[in-house]
Amino acid sequence: MANQSPHLDQIFAALADPTRRAIVMRLCAGEASVGELAGPFDMALPSFMKHIHVLETSGLVQSEKSGRVRTCRLSADALVGAEDWFQQQRAVWEARLDRFEAYVMKLKKEKERAGAKRPSKTTKRKGS
Structure with missing residues (x-):
């Protein structure tokens, strides 16, 4: 790394x-x-x-x-390196979570579209 x-x-x-x-x-x-x-x-x-x-x-x-x-x-500047490392890691994980959220939203929209295209099932009773 x-x-x-x-x-x-x-x-x-x-x-x-x-x-x-x-x-x-x-x-x-x-x-x-x-x-x-x-x-x-x-x-x-x-x-x-x-x-x-x-x-x-x-x-x-x-x-x-x-x-x-x-x-x-x-030492005042001692933790600067660790802080920078944490900020870089946060940026990486936030980007991953953003991509994951976009993917989940895409799947949700696809599922909604697929549900809207299905014909509704209506059953007729015999003898009506």
Whole structure:
């Protein structure tokens, strides 16, 4: 497929995990320290840092360390590639659905025309 790029694959792989999606959602509200981000999760900090690393590798998150505090923020342009991919897929499916609708309407009209051409059956009763 033409739109399969390693960067897009990394974004979707990063977002495949619910923990990482929750981190991204939290970062939509603004930057946060790793400690703040890790708070809601029941996991050791080294395990949590692996999630941060995956998000950084995919380009979704950027972080910087100041002293002992690592602060993370969402990369503003990170989801542009994924958004473009979704828009392309939507266009493809909308075109397919439009063609399908046109085909169904054509079949419906053909059926109506065929029904109009049939002679109506009237039965005569014997003895009338």
